[in-house]
Amino acid sequence: MPVLRFDNVSKRYSGGHDALTEVSFDVAAGEMLFITGHSGAGKSTLLKLIHLSERPSRGAVLFGERNLMKVRGRRVPLHRREVGVVYQNHQLLMDRSIYDNIALPLILRGLRRGDIGKRVRGILDRLGLGARERALPSQLSAGEQQRVGIARAVVGEPRLLVADEPTGNLDPTLSAEIMALFASLPERGTSVIVASHDLGLVKRMKKRVLVLDHGRLADDISPEDLADE
Ligand SMILES: Nc1ncnc2c1ncn2[C@@H]1O[C@H](COP(=O)(O)OP(=O)(O)OP(=O)(O)O)[C@@H](O)[C@H]1O
Numbered sequence: 001m002p003v004l005r006f007d008n009v010s011k012r013y014s015g016g017h018d019a020l021t022e023v024s025f026d027v028a029a030g031e032m033l034f035i036t037g038h039s040g041a042g043k044s045t046l047l048k049l050i051h052l053s054e055r056p057s058r059g060a061v062l063f064g065e066r067n068l069m070k071v072r073g074r075r076v077p078l079h080r081r082e083v084g085v086v087y088q089n090h091q092l093l094m095d096r097s098i099y100d101n102i103a104l105p106l107i108l109r110g111l112r113r114g115d116i117g118k119r120v121r122g123i124l125d126r127l128g129l130g131a132r133e134r135a136l137p138s139q140l141s142a143g144e145q146q147r148v149g150i151a152r153a154v155v156g157e158p159r160l161l162v163a164d165e166p167t168g169n170l171d172p173t174l175s176a177e178i179m180a181l182f183a184s185l186p187e188r189g190t191s192v193i194v195a196s197h198d199l200g201l202v203k204r205m206k207k208r209v210l211v212l213d214h215g216r217l218a219d220d221i222s223p224e225d226l227a228d229e
Contacts, residue, residue, distance in 0.1 A: 001064060002026035003160055003191045004050065009059035011045050011215075019045040020215045022059070027160075032183055032192040034202045037212035043195035046212070047162045050193070051083045052076050063160070081109065084153035084190070086163035092137040092148060098124070099133040102151045109156070123151045127181065143174035150178065154185065161185060163194045167201065179205055 004027040011020040020042045027033060035043050048054040049061050052068060061068040063079070071079050092101050099120055106116045124130045127147045137145050146166065153161060163182065167175035179201065182192050196202055202209055206226055211219035 001029075002062075003029045003031075003064060004193075005060075005062040006046075006049075007060045007062065009049065009056045009061060011042070011049065011054065012057045018215055020049075020056075020212075023212075023215075023217045024059075025210060025217060025220060027191055027193065029159075030186040030189065030191060031208065032186050032194070032205075033208040033210060034205065035193060035195045035210045035212060036197060036199065036202050037218075039197065040214075041212040042215040043197075043212055044164055045215075047085075047164050047193065047195055050160070050162050051080055051085050081105075081156060082159045084156065084158035084161040086150050086153045086161065086166045088165045088168040092145060092152075094137050097134050097136060098129065098140070098148050101137065101148055102155050105152060105156050119155055120151075123155050127151055143170050143177075146170060146174070146178065147181075150181065154190065157188070158190055161190050161192045163192070165196055166194060167196070167198065175201060176204075183207075 006023050006025050009020055009023045010018065012018050023046065035046060037043055045054060049056055052071060056069070063082070066079070068079070102120045102123065103116050106119060121130070124133055127150070129144060129147055129151070132140065132144065137148065140148065150166070161182070167178055170178065182194060183205065185192050203226060206223045208223055209221045209226060210217060211221065
């Protein structure tokens with residue numbers, strides 16, 4: 001069963017603008033893919049439908065067997081536990097330490113302190129931030145802050161990670177590092193969807209690419225086809 005299915009999804013914003021039109025695709029468990037397209041093509045809107053910041057106007061978004069149309073009220077935060085989100089502006093709590101920023105989702109979930117410590121330190125070490133856990137976000141570089149945002153999104157071991165232009169502000173070396181980190185998540189059971197308009201980066205990763213054009217799915221390119229270009 002796919003981890004995610006878009007079934008003929010359209011999204012019209014209240015002003016009457018069609019951001020997505022009849023978009024259908026599946027994401028397999030353990031798959032990583034990119035969504036690309038021009039500015040305004042609908043990439044962010046598509047991701048917002050997955051973590052329920054927006055709702056489709058027509059069609060269905062299925063997360064495993066869950067029809068997201070039916071997820072309302074108290075069930076929204078429960079759904080979001082299974083979907084990690086990485087933004088370009090990582091929205092860290094600037095007055096809390098790196099450790100606290102990453103631990104927060106686990107504290108909210110009521111995990112035991114010992115378990116939280118193990119998980120947070122594990123992810124900090126993997127991201128090369130082990131020595132910085134007591135630092136404040138303002139004491140870190142932009143790339144380090146972005147890694148903290150990613151750590152926070154993956155510390156709860158979500159089934160799906162969605163990232164919206166996650167390397168937008170970063171230099172090529174850091175972008176490559178972050179992409180390598182994303183690419184390592186599927187083997188740990190997390191599927192990954194990355195929206196990016198950086199075509200060079202998307203091509204280098206050699207993953208499946210969905211191309212949006214004015215809200216329509218214009219292409220669904222397999223990694224093999226990318227390699228041939
Ligand atoms: N809240 C909103 N209300 C009305 N229109 C919106 C809203 N959010 C986005 N749009 C419009 O929907 C279209 C798709 O926007 P979206 O942000 O999904 O595109 P995008 O591909 O992510 O663009 P970018 O690469 O510039 O971030 C755009 O024309 C945008 O102006």
